[in-house]
Amino acid sequence: MSNDHRIKILFLASDPSDASRLRLGQEFRDIQERLQLAKYRDQFWLEQRTSIRPGDISQALLDIEPHIVHFSGHAKSTGELCFEDELGKIKPVTSHALAALFELVQKQVSCVILNACYSKIQAEAIVKHIKYVIGMNQAIGDKAAISDRICCGIL
Structure with a gap:
């Protein structure tokens, strides 16, 4: 199956x-491993971008044209997702x-997963444009975030 017919996960x-x-590298590895073990693994294409800065998001969406976007990282209790600035500090x-960004790709992206504490506020804003969005309404530990996602079958 060519990449054009696969479900692309960013x-x-x-x-x-x-x-x-x-442990974001471990989280990616676990997702990759679960996909490899899946019966329909050839229907998925997983791509990653690390140390994401705000400007990198739109470029990745243009380059990959994903159907599913999975963000893993931090968020503030006010709901802002924490990306990196040029020095690797919180942005x-x-x-x-x-x-607003997801509004531009709403015909392409069908699902957004925000694996970050306090990401419910972001999820509520994004769901106005994307059909399926998952966010968290409180803090969750790193190990639990990885475990819960794998156990529940969320990619």
């Missing part, structure tokens, strides 16, 4: 140096800004 990871460290992005 894994975006951001782990700023001035935030608590996350928060508002729910309004990300929702």
Whole structure:
């Protein structure tokens, strides 16, 4: 099956140096491993972008043209997702800004997963444009985030 017919999953990871460290490489590896073990593994194509800065998101969406976007990283209790600046430090992005970006790709992206604490606010903004969005309404530990996602079958 060619890449044009696969469900494309874009894994975006951001782990700023001035935030608590996350095991995002392990999370990507676990997703990749689960896909490899799946019966219909040839129907999926998984691509990753790491150390994501705000400007990288739109470029990745244009380059990959994903159907599913999975963000893993930090968020503030105010709902802003934490990307990285040029020095690798926290660069928060508002729910309004990300929702506006997803509005532009709403015919392409059908699902957004925000694996970050307090990402419910972002999810509520994005769901106005994307049919399926998953966010978290509280803090969750790194190990639990990886485990819950795998156990529930969420990619």
